[in-house]
Amino acid sequence: MNDLLTIDDLVVEHRSPGRPVVRAVAGASLSVRPGEVVGLVGESGCGKSTLARAVCGLNPITAGSIDFDGQPVTPLGLRRRRLTGIQMVFQDPYASLNPRRRVGDQIADGLRAARDTAASPADLLERVGLPRDFAGRHPHEFSGGQRQRIAIARALAARPRLLIGDEPISALDASAQAQVARLMRDLAVESGAGLLFISHDLSVVRLIADRIAVMYLGKIVEVGDTAEVWANPRHPYTKALLAAIPQPDGLGVLPAELPGDVPDPANPPAGCRFSPRCPLVMDVCRDKEPDFGPVACWLHEPK
Numbered sequence: 643m644n645d646l647l648t649i650d651d652l653v654v655e656h657r658s659p660g661r662p663v664v665r666a667v668a669g670a671s672l673s674v675r676p677g678e679v680v681g682l683v684g685e686s687g688c689g690k691s692t693l694a695r696a697v698c699g700l701n702p703i704t705a706g707s708i709d710f711d712g713q714p715v716t717p718l719g720l721r722r723r724r725l726t727g728i729q730m731v732f733q734d735p736y737a738s739l740n741p742r743r744r745v746g747d748q749i750a751d752g753l754r755a756a757r758d759t760a761a762s763p764a765d766l767l768e769r770v771g772l773p774r775d776f777a778g779r780h781p782h783e784f785s786g787g788q789r790q791r792i793a794i795a796r797a798l799a800a801r802p803r804l805l806i807g808d809e810p811i812s813a814l815d816a817s818a819q820a821q822v823a824r825l826m827r828d829l830a831v832e833s834g835a836g837l838l839f840i841s842h843d844l845s846v847v848r849l850i851a852d853r854i855a856v857m858y859l860g861k862i863v864e865v866g867d868t869a870e871v872w873a874n875p876r877h878p879y880t881k882a883l884l885a886a887i888p889q890p891d892g893l894g895v896l897p898a899e900l901p902g903d904v905p906d907p908a909n910p911p912a913g914c915r916f917s918p919r920c921p922l923v924m925d926v927c928r929d930k931e932p933d934f935g936p937v938a939c940w941l942h943e944p945k
């Protein structure tokens with residue numbers, strides 16, 4: 643099946659006056675097929691949001707390309723973006739929903755964008771597991787999990803072919819996290835849309851994703867089928883992320899044997915970006931960047 647989304651060697655830089663250029667995405671490649679759920683994981687600051695925003699046309703591309711449905715994605719206005727069939731669900735549903743408007747009216751915006759006259763906001767609320775009569779209420783009347791369901795209903799109303807969740811569960815209570823993640827997966831798959839699900843929480847991504855892509859300092863360092871990556875992580879960074887999961891004080895915390903913080907993307911290390919923190923570092927790692935997939939590590943160079 644053809645890809646719905648193809649990201650090829652994407653570079654996205656942030657430039658602000660008087661500050662060094664931040665290469666937040668530094669040559670990342672990734673694809674999503676229709677009906678496929680791809681989980682994008684990595685620590686805070688590794689460039690996940692910048693990548694997602696570039697896919698939506700919200701961040702200009704410095705180099706490389708993004709194709710959606712065979713067409714290049716370029717920075718677009720909101721109206722055009724709706725028409726392209728990409729919808730995003732953000733981390734904080736309270737910030738992304740308008741507090742002054744009834745939720746039914748906000749969902750109706752999406753239905754209008756898709757020129758959908760058959761469905762009603764109440765139908766969408768039902769699809770995300772909420773009572774139909776919530777349509778007349780305002781966002782502040784709901785819990786975080788309910789608000790995120792409303793944001794998902796609004797996104798779905800526009801009939802996206804690609805749904806992007808940018809840390810959509812990280813602001814929710816633990817009890818709501820897996821439910822909301824599963825809901826996004828079920829609704830995307832049911833409608834044949836692709837889902838790019840961004841999270842620093844590998845254990846939730848494991849529950850819903852067909853494939854996992856691991857990002858480190860602007861690069862995808864490993865991509866593979868979820869079960870395979872989970873059972874046999876190959877990049878030392880993926881291993882470290884997985885090893886961090888059982889820690890009781892939170893997920894995504896690197897284990898003690900991995901030294902140092904994530905380096906500054908404005909001043910990345912030479913060679914492999916992970917080399918200063920890698921327990922298996924070799925000489926070649928400090929000299930040459932491993933610019934290949936599916937595992938960008940000199941220990942796993944393709945033959």
Ligand SMILES: Nc1ncnc2c1ncn2[C@@H]1O[C@H](COP(=O)(O)OP(=O)(O)OP(=O)(O)O)[C@@H](O)[C@H]1O
Binds near residue numbers: 658665684690
């Ligand atoms: N508008 C901006 N101007 C300058 N630097 C930016 C801007 N937005 C992001 N950055 C920097 O780019 C890098 C990647 O940020 P990004 O938000 O994409 O990462 P992330 O993985 O999504 O992190 P988080 O999970 O914390 O949102 C970070 O170093 C961040 O400080």
